[in-house]
Amino acid sequence: MxxxxxxxxxxxxxxxxxxxxxTPVVNPAAHPVSVPAHSAFPKEKGQVDVVKRKDLAILLTIVLSSTALTCGLLNLFVFNHMLWSIPIIGVCVVLWVLAIPAVIYTKFTLYSSFFLDGIAVGFYLYALTYITDGNQWFFSLAMPIVILLTLLLEIFLFLCIHLPLSSLTTALYIFAEIPIFCICLELLIDNFIGSALRLSWSAIVLTICAIIIIALITVLSRSRLRNEVRRRLHF
Amino acid sequence: MTKNIKRITEKDNWYKLDLSAIVYPTLQRKDFSSVYRLSVVLKETIQPTVLQQAVDIALKRFPTYKVAIRKGLFWRYLEPNQRPGPFVKPDIRNSCMPMPFKANNRYVIRVYYYDRRISFESHHSLGDGTGGMCVLQTITAVYLRLLGARISNQYFVLDVEQKPDSGEFEDAYLRYANAKVRPARPGEKTYRVRGTKEPFYTLNVINGIMSVKEVSAVAANYHATITEYFNAVLLYALSKKQESEWHLKIRPVKIAMPVNLRRFFPSKTLRNFISMIYPAIDPRLGDYTFEEIIKHVHNYMQYYINDKFLRGDITTNAATQQNPLIRIVPLFIKDFVVRQFYTKIQDCNSSAGLTNMGALKVPDDMKPYIERFDIYMGQPFSSRTNCAIVSFEDILTINFASSIIEADVERLFFRKLVQDGIHVKIESNRDMEVLE
Incomplete structure (x- = not known):
């Protein structure tokens, strides 16, 4: 006592x-190796249960699938002069795939859900080739851009997860990926319209981003500077 | 076929939220938990399997507690919950954590066991402390009976064989909201305790255990009741804390204290039937000595706690909910308005909460099995501390619950009790290493 x-x-x-x-309890008479006293409170902390968004998932699935179905049927039997329902059905499918990690199946890793999103968008664009003349634009422009974007997103994700994360490093990754994307985009466009492969506008982006990247790396590598920036810009 | 019929009658059965229950689900957020906890400490270690049986048996008697909270277009309502559960669980350190309405098989009650203690947590929209105490004591009685004890049905222990009385589900507010005038609600900014917020879902608890005889002797010295004495001590602690800090503007110190309306308006209801009163002192008028505070609190209680004033309060509260314009507003707008009102006005209206359940009546043949009771109020919006008092036989327990690191109010409170010659024993779940 x-x-x-x-x-x-x-x-x-x-x-x-x-x-x-x-104030610490100091009792010189107490035995140093006595039995640990019985606590009046349990040690374990409770966690609030995660709510399953099953209702929302069902609602979303029904709304999207009925939209797709009715548009498809209307296109088949009533307004059947052209394939106008393909973009609508495609949007429904893409929205549904985007909703998977949020409400339908939450156990996907972020990598695989981004991958699925990329595939969904790719298929949507491919479906659009049925209502445009030819599919040349898809294979030489749309598909490479989608693949490139998915790849860059996955890399960004990888960097965010595995390297130390802060607003400065996030900015660094973003500014490193923007010029890569712009250069590839310009080369793809040049290739598509048949002109020579040359950098023009993306070179400007590259220059600006390079300056920002160098500045960011300098700030990040000097801890005094880094702390100064964090202190001045915290919100 | 019979199964079908049964299902239909169960579906038809639903309950409107009572008058004060309406606000609690609206406020339920990650930083606010309108969950209260009632615990009973027995003399033997709890057997979880027997406790689970007892919960299953006892809850049949309480249809308004075996429910789920659902959303309608205009109001929320309670729906009988036939899902499996609620299951008893080993106790946790952070009691009264928020209850998402869709989790836990949609149950909004929880039963925990730890060592010799059974804890019952309930969302406040199901009922107040009196209702919850009926559930807890009935569960305890059934538990003890399953272990071979003979316990009679008396006071808070209800007969589990009996059919529930419809009077137990009533919204008793509406029956008594019949005053001819609607007194204005008190509205004034009061002193707010400042403190460092704890991380998510931490509830710091400090229990003070003392003897009822000692406390009532001290209170009698001041010519006050035990409730008045504790109210005065808390006001004293809060005003001392305000004095010790630097403030641009000194504000009145006010306590929000629920009054059990069943004392004044006969009702068997197990749902909410409480009204708030606000004992206060205003340090802007001058420095109060402790004797002056206790006299002031005593006079306030004598003046205010009677059926006339309380009826006026009930009428004011009921008038808002009964207003036809308010009734047809969709729920999400109501939610928004109520939340704004609460965070901006109601929460600023008091510096701390204090609730006194008083001396608990327990059937004579159950007394030998029980050591003491505890009550905790859930995590509030602001950095205030809530104080709950309950006594059983000669043991009086004061339970402070707060979500801030500092324990200044508690320290001033208990030191005052010690100065007055009361022997206080302290228990706590606070993690001291964190404080360095």
Missing amino acids: SYCVNCGVELNEDLTFCPLCN
């Missing part, structure tokens, strides 16, 4: 500090 020297209250035997004034 111990008393707090400041507050004068008796303390339960498991307390090593007075909870009121934070």
